[in-house]
Structure formats: C-alpha cells, structure tokens
Amino acid sequence: MTTTDALDDMFVYTDRLQRTRQELARHEVDVLMVGPSADLFYLIGTAGHLSERLTLLVVPRVGTPIIVAAGFEVPLLARQRDLAEIHAWADGQDPIALVAEATGDVRGKTIAVGDELYSVFLIRLQAGLGGARWVEGGQVLRPLRMIKDGREIELLKEAARRTDDAWVEFITQPLSGQTEREALQRLLDLTYARGLAPNFGSCGSGPHSASPHHEPGERVIQEGDAVVFDWGGTLGGYHSDVTRTLHAGEPGDEFRRVYATVLAANQAALDAVRPGVRCEAVDFAARSLIEEAGYGAAFLHRVGHGLGLGVHEEPYLVAGNTLPLQAGMVFSDEPGIYLEGRFGVRIEDTVLCTDTGGERLNEAPRELTVVG
C-alpha cells in the first residue's frame, strides 16, 4: 500500500503529531510506533511501503519524531523531512538496532504500536528493546482519527457522491445472464471511471446473497435472485462503502417483507444518531426493529463501522460499545437479514454524525429496485 494523494498542507500533519503527543500524555504512553498503514498516512501524509522491509514512525511523547526507513525509499519521504528526522538503513543492516538507538533505554516505559504493524516487527522490537510494556496504538490514535475535520468530510462526501452516481448508471441495465463477477466488474468500472481509486467489491446472488462477505464467482444471475452489491473506492485515501440489494425479476412477498424491514432498520439506525448517544444504541435501534419483525437471528453482524482512511475503523457500532457518538464521526449504517440457502438483503449508507443528528452521505436510491 502506498498512497500520496495526501492533504497538501503539511501543517495538517504537524498539528496531528502535536495532538498525538497530547494523547500519549493522556494515556500515559511514552512512545508511539507506527508502520505502513492508514495510521501512518493520517500522521505524516504517506502510507509508506508495506513490505518485509521495516518502515517505522517513532513518536516520543517529548522530542522529535523519527522515521526509520530503507535508504532507497527515502526519496519517497521528501515531504516528511519537515515532520521527522529520517534514519535510513540499507539491505543487510538491522533496522531494529536503529530504532533502539533512537529510543534509548526503554526499561519501564510504555510503547504503543500501530494496530496494523506486522507481528514480525513487534516480536523483533520486543526482543531488541527490552523491558518495555507494549500496548495497542489504537487507543492513542482512535480519538484523533475518528473525528473527521472539514477537509476529510469533504473527501468522504465526494467519494460517496461519485459512488452513488455509478450506482444510478449501473441499475439502468439488466443483470440476468451475467455472472456475479461480470456484474460486479461493470459496477466497479463505473465507479473507478469517476476518479475513485480501486478498493473492494463483493456481489452475491440468489442463495449467495445470504453470505454477508460472499466472494463473487461464476454463478449466473437469474430471474428470481436477490443480488447484493457491496463496494467502494477511495478519494485522496478516503473510502466510500455502499451496499444495495436488487431483485432480478418480480420478488415474492417474503423478499418484500425482508427488504422493507432492512430499509426500516437502516432508517432507525440513522434516526438514533446524535452526539452523546452510545455506539451500541445505534446497533440496538436497528436490531430491535429486525427482532420485532422476527428476523433477529438472521441479522448476523453489527450495524456499522467507522469509515475514513480505513474501510473499517473506529467507531464500531456494536453491542457492548459504550463510546458516545461525537460530531465529526463517520460510519456505515448497514443492517442486513440473511436467510441461509435462500436470500439476503443489506442496505448500507455512510453516515456523518453532526451536531444535530445523522446525515447520510449516500443518496443512491434505497427503494426496492427490480431489474431484468
């Protein structure tokens, strides 16, 4: 993963690093270490090059951040020289020794590591920097990354808008006779033609629609199928993530009932959003409605996940998460009902929590749509 379509103004990153130091103090963490990831992109404007060669941003609570990177990748970090000292290593050298040298004695200190750092590096860091306590970096970065600023919201809105636009064109054509793979490819082509960078896509038809993360294959879509599309792209690193469910040919009563239930649950979750409400309450709003309709056991997953530089990130709208919503949080609203061996329905929008409530970023048609 390498992304440099970053926000242009390096001041943004200076500010984020400063706020990171405040979070380190608040969590009584001495040092944060982050490898190539969305976290790195958030902090310094490049996601780095994810590989077996260690790239590591080291942010001490006090003092200058450093970046340890393979020497020949240093040209890619030209803009980051204003943010951190760059310590280069060459193939055959040990980058962990460079980290140890930069951090000095860490006995008794607490070091947070980015959630997505490869374990092989954590194990080597634990061996090379003895006596430290190692904790999850997510707790430090969550308060920052989950509240989007104006620029981030603009990118998320525009990514959502273009994804909606692709959907509107997509549903003008019939689906029957195409494989899941072909149908999905057409949708992705329409999406990426609108300037979004490719990210992910899923399509499940007929009984496959009842598997939430079905991998699209050679099944031919036919009249009578429910067809679930879940897809997105990125703009400047920020994700879109939409799900819509179509029906090929006229649906029966149960499909209509399930569809109406999921649509109502999607609305109920949206209606539950406002600052101060617990994340779990949004899940509960959708779930209780689905339970009342008799499909509780068929709603197999949480109602939503945060969205930003990560396609899944904090906050998670899931039972047990008592975190209160705040203005600036962006997350998916995606209830689903999955009837094994028969069909599934999921309707997913991206939602922004504003000062007054939830605002959908997606407006692709949500009403039951029948295609050929």
Place this chain on the structure above:
Amino acid sequence: MTTTDALDDMFVYTDRLQRTRQELARHEVDVLMVGPSADLFYLIGTAGHLSERLTLLVVPRVGTPIIVAAGFEVPLLARQRDLAEIHAWADGQDPIALVAEATGDVRGKTIAVGDELYSVFLIRLQAGLGGARWVEGGQVLRPLRMIKDGREIELLKEAARRTDDAWVEFITQPLSGQTEREALQRLLDLTYARGLAPNFGSCGSGPHSASPHHEPGERVIQEGDAVVFDWGGTLGGYHSDVTRTLHAGEPGDEFRRVYATVLAANQAALDAVRPGVRCEAVDFAARSLIEEAGYGAAFLHRVGHGLGLGVHEEPYLVAGNTLPLQAGMVFSDEPGIYLEGRFGVRIEDTVLCTDTGGERLNEAPRELTVVG
C-alpha cells in the same frame, strides 16, 4: 485480501499442515498462529478476510488445528472444514477468549505467530494467553514455503510467461508524451487482460527512474528519458514480478554503459545460482561486477527476494544471508544502478533454482530497447 483460486486438491493442505507440525517439532515450538495472509493461503487454501475481525488458524504440534473466525464468514470456510475445527464468534464477543479456550494453559509454551498478523491481535493474544514465549512464525513456515512444488512452479512459470507476453506487446508503441501513470496503466491493462489478477506496478521516468520504488505520477515521458517499469500480477495466488528499463530516444554513452553493466550483473547473478550456494553469494556476484564498473554505491538494494504466494518472501538474496540455495527456490534477480537526479536502470527476472543451476522464468527481451 481474499483469494480462493486455490489448488483444488485439499490433500495438498493436509500434507502442508502435517509438514508444518514437523517444523514445529524441529523448532521446539508448541503452537503456530496464523492470520489472513499468504501464509494462511499456503496452509489451508484461503487467505481469509484481512480486517479488524480476528480470523486465526491455530496449529498445535499435536492435535487438531482450529480456525477462529467471525460467524458470518464461516460460509467462506466450507472447504476448510476438512482441515480444521471451526470456532465461530459473533460481533460483540471476544475472539481471544475462544483462542485461549482452545489452547488451554500455555504457560511455559512457545507460540509462533505468522509474520503478517496485525500487532493489535498479538498484543491481545499476549495479554489473554499469559506466560507463553512468542516467536516469529516465519522460521517455521520458511522451510516449507520457500521450496516450491511442481504445481506451484507451473503457476509461477505461467504467470511469468503472460507478463512477458504483455511486455512484448507493450513495447510496440511509443512512450513519449504519455505520463508515467498512463504508460503504466497501459502495461497493467495488457497484463491483466491475460488473466492475471491485478497486483502492483511502478513506473519512473527521467530522474524518477533513479528512485527504485518511485510512485508513478503526472510527469510526462520525453525523449532522452530512461523509463523503468516494475510490475506484476498473480495467477492462482502466485506472483509475477518483472522489471524492464526502456529508453525514449537514442541514449548517450553513459546510459549504454550503465545498462550493459546491469545486464551483465543480472546474468552474473543467474550464473551464480545452484543448490548449495549461499544466498549472499548471488548478491555478491552481481554486486562485485557493478563495483568493478565503478557503480557500487549506486546499487542501492539487495539483488533479489523470493517469490511465490508473497511478492517478497524467503529466500532473500542479500549480504549476510548464509542460507544455502535449494532446488525449488524461486526468486528475483534484479540488480540496478541509480544515479540520483539523472537516471536509473534495473533489469529483473524471476529465477528458479533447479538441480543444475538457475533457470529464468522470464524471457521478455532484456537487450537495450529504444522506443519513441
């Protein structure tokens, strides 16, 4: 990452799991834990779904492997039921508790974790499974993954052949006037049109060609530019990885000298390959030739890396690696010379170590090619 274009015969995976247990015994490791990754694909025929939801294969030295996975993703593991017990968890539950329950008391035991497991999971496992010693999984899986069997070699050969074929078509057209991004896209389109799954690509032109991992951008290729393309795709999960350097318009003497040096170094590395030779000796063969030509300081990286389900994997052909080559190893041979601010040249093939020496899997033209 999700890949299910696996080898069809599940016996392959039973055998790999059995050999993994032998490696566990040999390394005195009690348990191996692997998350979504090429390692997982190698062991059970699916790479799993890489996300914040834990999917974990747990292979004890003795006893039945288990897979801990999100319940709604269990339909994707239908074929894996013959290999492992599946322990499902639901959103809101703690998957680490499931792992702890399955492994029992681990005090004093040694647990190896897959190199690419997210650190957030390792930290949670270390907290939830107290008293164990945690080590790199790479040491356990390296002896297996780095020796390719006949089926794997066929896939690597076919992936290489199709990538070469795309190159041959690509160089029939001029480059001048196109941006790096446009030129690379045309090459990738030709490659993926041949049935390879998209993977990666890089293009650096003019002075950008001197940055080995340059990210292609809006620079317009012009007469007088060296242009480095490094790209690949996958077939059944197995990678191709090729680099070729073109020149737009007639090159000067120094480019010709550098090109000839890199080409000779590529051949020297190939000639050094045979079973029993140390990995570092292949690097040395290329490097000493480049040093003799006076460009030693401009060869910024190791000469090669293993290739298979990972685009970079063991064995690494790098100074200090005394591992002896064995028949069945597959790796890149990619010397380069990078003259900062001016130009760079890299020529990369995939090479198979056979009983008698090195065999190139790529045959895309290597001679100096001038395009318009």
